[in-house]
Amino acid sequence: xxxxxxxxxxxxxxxxxxxxxxxxxxxxxxxxxxxxxxxxxxxxxxxxxxxxxxxxxxxxxxxxxxxxxxxxxxxxxxxxxxxxxxxxxxxxxxxxxxxxxxxxxxxxxxxxxxxxxxxxxxxxxxxxxxxxxxxxxxxxxxxxxxxxxxxxxxxxxxxxxxxxxxxxxxxxxxxxxxxxxxxxxxxxxxxxxxxxxxxxxxxxxxxxxxxxxxxxxxxxxxxxxxxxxxxxxxxxxxxxxxxxxxxxxxxxxxxxxxxxxxxxxxxxxxxxxxxxxxxxxxxxxxxxxxxxxxxxxxxxxxxxxxxxxxxxxxxxxxxxxxxxxxxxxxxxxxxxxxxxxxxxxxxxxxxxxxxxxxxxxxxxxxxxxxxxxxxxxxxxxxxxx
Numbered sequence: 001x002x003x004x005x006x007x008x009x010x011x012x013x014x015x016x017x018x019x020x021x022x023x024x025x026x027x028x029x030x031x032x033x034x035x036x037x038x039x040x041x042x043x044x045x046x047x048x049x050x051x052x053x054x055x056x057x058x059x060x061x062x063x064x065x066x067x068x069x070x071x072x073x074x075x076x077x078x079x080x081x082x083x084x085x086x087x088x089x090x091x092x093x094x095x096x097x098x099x100x101x102x103x104x105x106x107x108x109x110x111x112x113x114x115x116x117x118x119x120x121x122x123x124x125x126x127x128x129x130x131x132x133x134x135x136x137x138x139x140x141x142x143x144x145x146x147x148x149x150x151x152x153x154x155x156x157x158x159x160x161x162x163x164x165x166x167x168x169x170x171x172x173x174x175x176x177x178x179x180x181x182x183x184x185x186x187x188x189x190x191x192x193x194x195x196x197x198x199x200x201x202x203x204x205x206x207x208x209x210x211x212x213x214x215x216x217x218x219x220x221x222x223x224x225x226x227x228x229x230x231x232x233x234x235x236x237x238x239x240x241x242x243x244x245x246x247x248x249x250x251x252x253x254x255x256x257x258x259x260x261x262x263x264x265x266x267x268x269x270x271x272x273x274x275x276x277x278x279x280x281x282x283x284x285x286x287x288x289x290x291x292x293x294x295x296x297x298x299x300x301x302x303x304x305x306x307x308x309x310x311x312x313x314x315x316x317x318x319x320x321x322x323x324x325x326x327x328x329x330x331x332x333x334x335x336x337x338x339x340x341x342x343x344x345x346x347x348x349x350x351x352x353x354x355x356x357x358x359x360x361x362x363x364x365x366x367x368x369x370x371x372x373x374x375x376x377x378x379x380x381x382x383x384x385x
Contacts, residue, residue: 004107011045109127111129203368208365219291220283220293225258232298236296260276297322308372
């Protein structure tokens with residue numbers, strides 16, 4: 001049995017649809033079966049070692065004030081370092097890890113944002129759970145952002161700073177973990193190949209709840225809406241897709257589930273038939289009256305966990321060409337569309353064709369059970385710690 005410390009820039013979440021935080025939760029829970037896991041993170045919330053977090057040996061939380069974040073961002077810009085490095089920096093957390101490093105056999109650093117906490121002279125295993133290559137992610141966002149949008153230039157600056165930082169710090173670790181083959185090939189150009197490993201996403205299999213019914217009236221979007229590609233996807237569907245669907249089916253709703261700031265919640269609520277739920281613990285009630293779950297991102301990197309969330313309930317998934325993972329079979333386990341007209345066509349088809357809807361549902365659920373179990377995927381973590 002090893003003693004492992006997991007360092008994260010954010011509080012952990014047991015909800016798979018929270019993306020990267022859901023992934024590190026599942027990794028930690030899997031590793032806790034044969035190891036002692038401590039967790040340290042930055043959060044303004046209190047995390048207690050009880051309920052669904054009771055498998056942790058210890059949880060330590062540090063807070064960062066808004067003023068400190070701004071000050072640290074300015075310092076990073078002056079040093080030509082990524083702004084998010086400053087945004088997620090805590091001197092107290094840094095000191096805590098340095099002082100306690102010798103208590104651990106392995107330290108797992110969650111995403112590039114926590115790489116700055118790697119202590120000097122740590123002789124155990126050093127693993128960077130990179131998950132996604134953020135510089136590549138930002139590059140995709142830049143392509144989709146208007147020249148009139150000032151965020152485009154902010155993302156461009158951050159992308160350049162990140163690219164250099166990723167190359168510099170990644171090679172300090174024993175292993176760097178990615179989830180996507182696409183990003184793996186890019187990573188090999190900046191990181192030593194023998195350090196890189198691909199460990200894909202795994203899924204907690206839920207109960208198959210979806211049933212095709214003529215009275216189903218909900219379309220689901222699950223994810224962190226504060227993440228720009230998710231936010232843009234929600235606005236696009238609310239503004240450009242849902243009104244056209246409502247011409248055929250006036251009662252059809254677009255249901256948005258996940259973290260969302262007060263401003264987007266306010267503006268999205270102005271669209272007709274758009275329902276905003278925020279973060280929820282269970283999707284069961286929403287799934288029962290749903291037609292499908294959508295992943296309509298125009299910009300997508302890594303593997304979108306929302307697709308597997310839909311599949312884990314047997315809910316048919318409609319996925320944009322850019323978001324579709326190579327690990328699935330197109331139009332068998334999820335439906336892939338190329339443009340908005342196709343998206344509308346497939347939604348109406350799932351509503352009107354029970355046979356196709358149930359076929360996608362059954363294929364999706366069975367695929368998860370056979371190929372994406374936690375024990376099957378995350379056993380690869382046991383091999384590198």
